[in-house]
Amino acid sequence: MSTLTQTPTTAVSRPPAGLNWTQIRQIIAIGLVVLGLILALLNGMNWSYLALGALAGLFVWKPFHGILLSYSVISVYPVLRIISISLRPSTGLLSRSLEIIPPGATFQSYVNLFNEEPFLQWIWNSLSITVTVSVIGVAVAATGAYAFSRWRFLGRRPALIFLLTTQMIPAGMLVIPIFVIVAQLGLTNQVIGLILAYISTAVPFSIWILKGYYDTIPPDLEEAAMVDGCNRMEAFWRIILPLSTPALSIVFLFNFLASWSEFIVAKVILQAQTVSTWPLGLNELIGTFQTDWGKYAAGSVLVTVPVLLLFMWQSKYLISGLTLGSVKS
Amino acid sequence: MKHSKMLFGLLVVLLALGSFGFALAQDQLPAVDLVIWSQDGDSNNVFLAEQFQVWADQFAPGSTLEIVQKETEVLRNDLLTAGLAGSGLPDMVLGPNDAIGVFVDAGLLQPLDEMFDLEKYPFNLAAAQVGGETYGVPTNAGNHLMLMYNKSLVETAPETWEELIETAKAVEEANPDVQGFAYNLNEPFWFLPFVHGFGGGTYDADGNMVLDSQAWIDAYQFVQDLKFKEGIVPEECDYACADGLFKEGSVAMILNGDWAIAEYLDTEKSPALGEENLGLAPWPALPNGERPKPFTAGKFISVPVGVEGDKLEAVKSFVTWLTTDPGAVEAYALGTSRLPAIAEVTVDPETNPILAASAEALTTGVGMPADPTLRCMWDSVRPQLEGVMSNSVTPADAAAEAQISAEECIEG
Amino acid sequence: MEGLSGLTGDLVLNTLRQIIPLIIGVIVGVVALEFALYNLLAKVLKVRNALAYTLLAPAAIAILAFMIYPLFFNVLLAFSDLKRDTFSCYSPIARGNCKLDHLYGLDYAINNFSDVFFRVRNGEIVGWGRLLRTEESTFPVLLGRTIIWTVVNVIFHFSGGLALALIMNQRIRFKGIYRALIVIPWALPGVITALTWKQEFHAEYGFVNTLLESIGLQPVSWLRDPVAAFVAVTFVNIWLGIPFYMVMLLGGLQSISAEYYEAAQMDGAGAWDRFRFITMPLLKPILIPAVTLDVIWTFNKLDLIVIMTGGGPEEKTNILVSALYNAAFGTAATQELGFAAAFSIVIFVILFIFAIAWITTSGGLKEIYDR
Structure with a gap:
C-alpha cells in the first residue's frame, strides 16, 4: 500500500534503499522464467509454461507491470477470440483450441460475408444514422448544457434531476410507445425515425457531461470577451466551445458508440432489409434456426475494430473530458 | 443438390416458356409491392423469392416481394406492436401454426374461407383453424422433428433409444473428436414428442390443459436420465450447437426438423453432410415400445387485417398459385426439401429417398393445435424443463409446477 | 446481390x-x-x-418528443386493460368486437398494479404476483436479486477500477498502451460482447472451461446451472464496468495536487492515513456521480442478461428489468401490456427513490447543482 498512494511527483516515499530487495526480486524472477523454460522443454515444447513463468517472474520483479499486463490480457483476450473464430475454416468453427491463429486459417468468412450478405449496406445505414445522431446530438446538447452551467433560471434544479431521471427509465419500457409514435409519424422503416429516437435518448447524458465541463471554465473569460465587444453567443462560440474540445469529443464518442450498436429500438423501427443496420444484420446470422459463426465473427471484427481504434485514440481525452467536469479546479 | 438445381432451372425455363401463351389469354394483375414476414430460415426464403418472381412475371409483372425474416417470438411481438400502432403490418405472414391462435385472438388476421379453395389442402388445414374459421393456407406439411444422422458415422438409424445410446457410445469410442448424439434439450418443442410417446398430451378429452399427468412425469424422468444417467447428451447444447456440430460432422445423430433438411443437403453449408451422408429416420422407440410423436403441422401463409384492394388480389393469386400449382409446389415445397400439402404432388421414394424418409417420419407425429392457450403450455414447461435438465427439480415437482403455472396463464 | x-x-x-x-x-x-x-x-x-x-429549447423539444410523450403513453397503458383478448379494443385496425365498456380507467390501473404484488387465485391472495411463469419471477425475489446484482457489481467495479487507477497513477512506463488496452471492454458494442462471452462460457467450447480444466479443475456448466449462470453474467458485467471507474478515478487522482501529500508526510501521516484522509475525500466529487450513474446503469442492465442467459435457466438469472423485457417481448411474453406497463412504472419508481436517496445522503446533490 505504501507506494500506492504516492503521487508521481513525490520522490520522498520511494522504497527505502531497497537494493537488496530489488536484487532478490530479480533473482527470483529470473528463476521463475528459467523454471518455465525447463517445464516447457520437459513437456514437449509446450510454450505456455514459459509464458506462465515469464508472467510470474514479471509479477515478482515489477508487480505493477505484472498486474497491468495481466489485466490488459483479460481485456483484450475476448477480442482476440472473435478474430480467431473469424479466421477458422468452416469445418472447425466449434473448436476447443485456444490458439489465436487457428490451424488452416482463412479469410473465407470475410469473403462470404461480403458476397452473401449486404454487409456494406448495413454499414452504410449504421454509419449514416450514427453520424447524424452524433452531430445533431452534440449540437443540441452543447447549447443546452451552456444554459444549465451559466444561468440560475427557474426550474433549473428539477430539470437537472430530470436529466438524471431519464437514465433510470428501464430499457425496453419505451420501445412500444416509441414505435407507436414513429408509426404515427409515418417513419417506420426509415432511418429518420430511428435518428429522431436516438437523438432524444442521447441528449440528456450529453448535457450532463458538458454542463460539468463548462462549470470548470471560469466565467471571467467570457466576461472579458464581452467587455471587448462580443455578445454572449459570440463569447460562447469563440471561447467556451474551443476550450471544451475534450468534453465535446467525448460526448460525440459516447453518442457514436451508443447508436452504433443499438439493437432493441432499431429492431422494431427498421423492419425492411434495405434499411437494416449492422446489429440487426449480424443478429440474423445467428438466429434460432440458422447459425453462421464464421460470418458473424468476421462481421463483428469489421464493425468493432474501427470503433476500437477511435476509442483508443480518444482515450487520452476520455480522462480529461469525463472527469475534469467533476473536479473543482 | 446439383441435380435438383438443374431440375429447378429447367422448370423455370419451362414455366417461363409456357407462360407466354398463357399470359396472353389471361388478365394480368396490376403491379404491387408486397411484404411478407417469414419465420422460415434464410436459405428457404431464397426459394420463396424465386417463386414470387416466377409468379410475378406471369401474373403481375413488376411486382416485388420483400421478405423480412423474423424468429417465432419476434414475429409474434412485432405483429402485435404493429397492430397496436395501426400501421406497419405486412401483407402476408409465413410461419408455423402455433402463433395463429394468438393473432386470431388479437383480431389481426383475416379469415380465408372465402378467399381460397380450401378443399385442395386435405392434410393439415385443421392446424390453422380457430373457431370454425381458417386463418392460414399451408405451403407444406410437416414442421416435424425427426432423427437425423450422419451416414459416414452411423450406418443404420437406431430403432430404439437403447440402440441409440449404444450407437452413440460406439461412435464416440471410434472417433474421439465426435459427439455421439446431441439435441436442443432445453426447448419444450423437442420435449413434447417424449410426452406424446409416453401416452400424454397437452389437452385432455374435455379440452382442459393437463401438464401433470404420469406421461409428463415419465417424460421428464426419461430426458433427465438421458443426460445424467446415460450421459449421452452433451452437458450443454442448444439448437445452434447441435446444428453447427452436425453440419461440420462433429456429432453423429441429432433431432431436428424438416426446415433444416435443405441446408443439410447443401454441401457448401454443411461440409460433412450432403445427399450422400444425410440420413433421416423416425424417432427411436421408448422402453414402452412407442415412438415419441413430434408435433406436426406445416408452414402456413396468413393474411393480416388491412390488406385490401389490389394487394389482396395479388396475395390471393400468389398464394393460390404457390400452394396449388403443381410446378410451384414442386419448386417451393419440394425445393426446400419439405413435403407437399396437396394431394396432387407426391414424393417418389425412388428419386427422392430423403423426402420419402421425412414423409415416413411425418406419419409418426401428432397434429399441433392452433389453440391460443398452447402458448401457456410452452411458457410453463420451459422453466421446469430447464430445472429438470440441470437436475435441480424432480420430474414430479416440475409437472406439478407447470400445471399451476399453465392454469394461471390461461385464467389471465 | x-x-x-x-x-x-x-x-x-x-x-x-x-x-x-x-x-x-x-x-x-x-x-x-x-x-x-x-x-x-x-x-x-x-x-x-x-x-x-x-x-434549452431544442434539447427540451427533443426530449419531450421521444421521452416524455412515450413515458406518458406508458402511464396510459398502465391505466388500460390491454391484453390479448381485449386487443381489438385498443388497436385501430384489429377485427372483432370490443367487449370492454371503457378503455382506460382507475379500476384497470388498480388491477394492473395489484397484479404486480399479489397473485390471486379463485378470489384469494395466494402469494406474490408473478411476472413470468415461476416463483422466481415474483416481485420480492426479483428485487432481491437486482439489489445483490447491483451491489456486487458496483463494489467490484469500484475496487477494481480504483486499484488499476492507483497503479496507473504511479510513474510507470507504457502507461498509454496499458490505458488503451484496458478501456477496450468499454468500447466494444454490447451485443457483440454479450454473444462472445456467451460462447466463451459454453461448457464444451468456451475458453473458460478449457482454462479451468487445464489447471486441473472440474468444468462448470456455466449457462445451464442457475448459480453458475448468475456468476457468469456478473463476471462479464464487472469486466465491462471496471474501465469506466479506472478512467474516472485516474482523472480524479491526477487532479490531486502533490502538495497535500507532502504536507501530510511532514505531519507524519502513514500511507493508509494519506489514502483515507486525502485521496478518498478529494476523489469524492468524482466518485459520487460515477457511483450514481453506475448504480443506475447496473440496475437497468438489460442487453447482457437477455443475450447471455435470457434470464434463465429456470428464470433464475433475471433481474427486474430483464424479467420485464421478457414479459413484454421474450419467449414467454404474456401480451398483457397494461400489466407490463404498471410493472415498469414500479421499477422506475424504486430506482428513482433509491437514486435520489443516495444522492441526497451522499451530498452529491450539491455537487450537481452548484459548482
Whole structure:
C-alpha cells in the first residue's frame, strides 16, 4: 500500500534503499522464467509454461507491470477470440483450441460475408444514422448544457434531476410507445425515425457531461470577451466551445458508440432489409434456426475494430473530458 | 443438390416458356409491392423469392416481394406492436401454426374461407383453424422433428433409444473428436414428442390443459436420465450447437426438423453432410415400445387485417398459385426439401429417398393445435424443463409446477 | 446481390436524400426557433434569463418528443386493460368486437398494479404476483436479486477500477498502451460482447472451461446451472464496468495536487492515513456521480442478461428489468401490456427513490447543482 498512494511527483516515499530487495526480486524472477523454460522443454515444447513463468517472474520483479499486463490480457483476450473464430475454416468453427491463429486459417468468412450478405449496406445505414445522431446530438446538447452551467433560471434544479431521471427509465419500457409514435409519424422503416429516437435518448447524458465541463471554465473569460465587444453567443462560440474540445469529443464518442450498436429500438423501427443496420444484420446470422459463426465473427471484427481504434485514440481525452467536469479546479 | 438445381432451372425455363401463351389469354394483375414476414430460415426464403418472381412475371409483372425474416417470438411481438400502432403490418405472414391462435385472438388476421379453395389442402388445414374459421393456407406439411444422422458415422438409424445410446457410445469410442448424439434439450418443442410417446398430451378429452399427468412425469424422468444417467447428451447444447456440430460432422445423430433438411443437403453449408451422408429416420422407440410423436403441422401463409384492394388480389393469386400449382409446389415445397400439402404432388421414394424418409417420419407425429392457450403450455414447461435438465427439480415437482403455472396463464 | 455487398448508388442517394434535409432542417429550424423564441421572451414578454430558456429549447423539444410523450403513453397503458383478448379494443385496425365498456380507467390501473404484488387465485391472495411463469419471477425475489446484482457489481467495479487507477497513477512506463488496452471492454458494442462471452462460457467450447480444466479443475456448466449462470453474467458485467471507474478515478487522482501529500508526510501521516484522509475525500466529487450513474446503469442492465442467459435457466438469472423485457417481448411474453406497463412504472419508481436517496445522503446533490 505504501507506494500506492504516492503521487508521481513525490520522490520522498520511494522504497527505502531497497537494493537488496530489488536484487532478490530479480533473482527470483529470473528463476521463475528459467523454471518455465525447463517445464516447457520437459513437456514437449509446450510454450505456455514459459509464458506462465515469464508472467510470474514479471509479477515478482515489477508487480505493477505484472498486474497491468495481466489485466490488459483479460481485456483484450475476448477480442482476440472473435478474430480467431473469424479466421477458422468452416469445418472447425466449434473448436476447443485456444490458439489465436487457428490451424488452416482463412479469410473465407470475410469473403462470404461480403458476397452473401449486404454487409456494406448495413454499414452504410449504421454509419449514416450514427453520424447524424452524433452531430445533431452534440449540437443540441452543447447549447443546452451552456444554459444549465451559466444561468440560475427557474426550474433549473428539477430539470437537472430530470436529466438524471431519464437514465433510470428501464430499457425496453419505451420501445412500444416509441414505435407507436414513429408509426404515427409515418417513419417506420426509415432511418429518420430511428435518428429522431436516438437523438432524444442521447441528449440528456450529453448535457450532463458538458454542463460539468463548462462549470470548470471560469466565467471571467467570457466576461472579458464581452467587455471587448462580443455578445454572449459570440463569447460562447469563440471561447467556451474551443476550450471544451475534450468534453465535446467525448460526448460525440459516447453518442457514436451508443447508436452504433443499438439493437432493441432499431429492431422494431427498421423492419425492411434495405434499411437494416449492422446489429440487426449480424443478429440474423445467428438466429434460432440458422447459425453462421464464421460470418458473424468476421462481421463483428469489421464493425468493432474501427470503433476500437477511435476509442483508443480518444482515450487520452476520455480522462480529461469525463472527469475534469467533476473536479473543482 | 446439383441435380435438383438443374431440375429447378429447367422448370423455370419451362414455366417461363409456357407462360407466354398463357399470359396472353389471361388478365394480368396490376403491379404491387408486397411484404411478407417469414419465420422460415434464410436459405428457404431464397426459394420463396424465386417463386414470387416466377409468379410475378406471369401474373403481375413488376411486382416485388420483400421478405423480412423474423424468429417465432419476434414475429409474434412485432405483429402485435404493429397492430397496436395501426400501421406497419405486412401483407402476408409465413410461419408455423402455433402463433395463429394468438393473432386470431388479437383480431389481426383475416379469415380465408372465402378467399381460397380450401378443399385442395386435405392434410393439415385443421392446424390453422380457430373457431370454425381458417386463418392460414399451408405451403407444406410437416414442421416435424425427426432423427437425423450422419451416414459416414452411423450406418443404420437406431430403432430404439437403447440402440441409440449404444450407437452413440460406439461412435464416440471410434472417433474421439465426435459427439455421439446431441439435441436442443432445453426447448419444450423437442420435449413434447417424449410426452406424446409416453401416452400424454397437452389437452385432455374435455379440452382442459393437463401438464401433470404420469406421461409428463415419465417424460421428464426419461430426458433427465438421458443426460445424467446415460450421459449421452452433451452437458450443454442448444439448437445452434447441435446444428453447427452436425453440419461440420462433429456429432453423429441429432433431432431436428424438416426446415433444416435443405441446408443439410447443401454441401457448401454443411461440409460433412450432403445427399450422400444425410440420413433421416423416425424417432427411436421408448422402453414402452412407442415412438415419441413430434408435433406436426406445416408452414402456413396468413393474411393480416388491412390488406385490401389490389394487394389482396395479388396475395390471393400468389398464394393460390404457390400452394396449388403443381410446378410451384414442386419448386417451393419440394425445393426446400419439405413435403407437399396437396394431394396432387407426391414424393417418389425412388428419386427422392430423403423426402420419402421425412414423409415416413411425418406419419409418426401428432397434429399441433392452433389453440391460443398452447402458448401457456410452452411458457410453463420451459422453466421446469430447464430445472429438470440441470437436475435441480424432480420430474414430479416440475409437472406439478407447470400445471399451476399453465392454469394461471390461461385464467389471465 | 446487387451493388457492392448490397451497397448501391440508389441506396446511398436515398439515405442522403433523407439525412441532408434533416440536418439542414434541424439547423435552420433551430436557428429560426431560437431567434423567434428569444425575441418573444426577451423583447415581448421581458422574461428574465430569456437566453437560457432559448438555448434549452431544442434539447427540451427533443426530449419531450421521444421521452416524455412515450413515458406518458406508458402511464396510459398502465391505466388500460390491454391484453390479448381485449386487443381489438385498443388497436385501430384489429377485427372483432370490443367487449370492454371503457378503455382506460382507475379500476384497470388498480388491477394492473395489484397484479404486480399479489397473485390471486379463485378470489384469494395466494402469494406474490408473478411476472413470468415461476416463483422466481415474483416481485420480492426479483428485487432481491437486482439489489445483490447491483451491489456486487458496483463494489467490484469500484475496487477494481480504483486499484488499476492507483497503479496507473504511479510513474510507470507504457502507461498509454496499458490505458488503451484496458478501456477496450468499454468500447466494444454490447451485443457483440454479450454473444462472445456467451460462447466463451459454453461448457464444451468456451475458453473458460478449457482454462479451468487445464489447471486441473472440474468444468462448470456455466449457462445451464442457475448459480453458475448468475456468476457468469456478473463476471462479464464487472469486466465491462471496471474501465469506466479506472478512467474516472485516474482523472480524479491526477487532479490531486502533490502538495497535500507532502504536507501530510511532514505531519507524519502513514500511507493508509494519506489514502483515507486525502485521496478518498478529494476523489469524492468524482466518485459520487460515477457511483450514481453506475448504480443506475447496473440496475437497468438489460442487453447482457437477455443475450447471455435470457434470464434463465429456470428464470433464475433475471433481474427486474430483464424479467420485464421478457414479459413484454421474450419467449414467454404474456401480451398483457397494461400489466407490463404498471410493472415498469414500479421499477422506475424504486430506482428513482433509491437514486435520489443516495444522492441526497451522499451530498452529491450539491455537487450537481452548484459548482
